[in-house]
Amino acid sequence: MELDDRLDPLLKKIELREDLKSRRGLAVSLEIICHNCEESTSTMSSKISNKCYDVNLRLTYGMRAIGKGGAAARIFCGLMNLPPPPAKFERHNSLFLNVLKTISEDSMNAAVHEAVIANDNNSNIAVAVDGTWHKRGYSSLNGVVCATSVENGKVIDFEALTKYCSSCKGKKKPCENCAKNYEGFSGAMECRGVLSIFQRSETSRKACYTQYLGDGDSKGFLTIKEAKVYGDTEVEKLECVGHV
Secondary structure, eight states, rough: OOOOOOOOHHHHHEEEEEEEEETTTEEEEEEEEETTTTEEEEEEEEEEEEEEEHHHHHHHHHHHTTTTTTTHHHHHHHHOOOOOSSOOOHHHHHHHHHHHHHHHHHHHHHHHHHHHTTTTTSSSEEEEEEEEEEESTTSSSEEEEEEETTTOOOOOOEEESSSSSSSTTTTSOOTTTTOOOSSSOOOGHHHHHHHHHHTTIIISSSOOOEEEEEOOOHHHHHHHHHHHTTSSOOEEEEEEEEOO
16 A cells, blocks of 8 residues: 555545635635544634735735725635635735834935935035926825935935825814814925925934025925025035936
8 A cells, every 4th residue: 555545544544624704805714624533723824914904015016016995905816716815904004104104204214314424524505496297287186205316316205295184075174183184275285395305304314405405496495585484505506418
């Protein structure tokens, strides 16, 4: 008798069962039952990270990486004959947001440090500033302003502005964690964002942006000049040659 023939009767007495009631998105509970000794053990198919199952986090991250969300995840799981994604899909996005905030802050602080070293350890550095909107025509609900180091070309700060909050849409009072942080003309988002970036530069980046490289038609520089964010230290305007 071969070894496989001797093991076969034993294997037939071992059952692998999925507990359908314990599904947590793509994570499932697997129970191994030995009918020979009447013993059983169970385990989840995925580890837990930050109170979320790793397989669900990876699904969410994968969808975000290709610009998709919960609806696309449900279609994907259906086509692949997988369990449906977690019901609270957006909760995982919030977790990623917190992690990305930490990583981006570390990256931007490192970029400022590089710029200061490249500037002979002088914390008065030059930045290129520009803003963009979600839609054209100055009717966008969302906009972002970025400050980039002229020395190394790396982003050292940004300010995201929005006039919309999905949680309190249609309500008279704003929600507790309202995402809306701007009201007014969308075209003026750049001025507001630039001012916020410059005002916090000394505390958040330990540097002063004393040279401003921007569009010739940008009102951001005028906002900084009028606000005198660095007191008696003036900010110099560097012209962006060849801007379209």
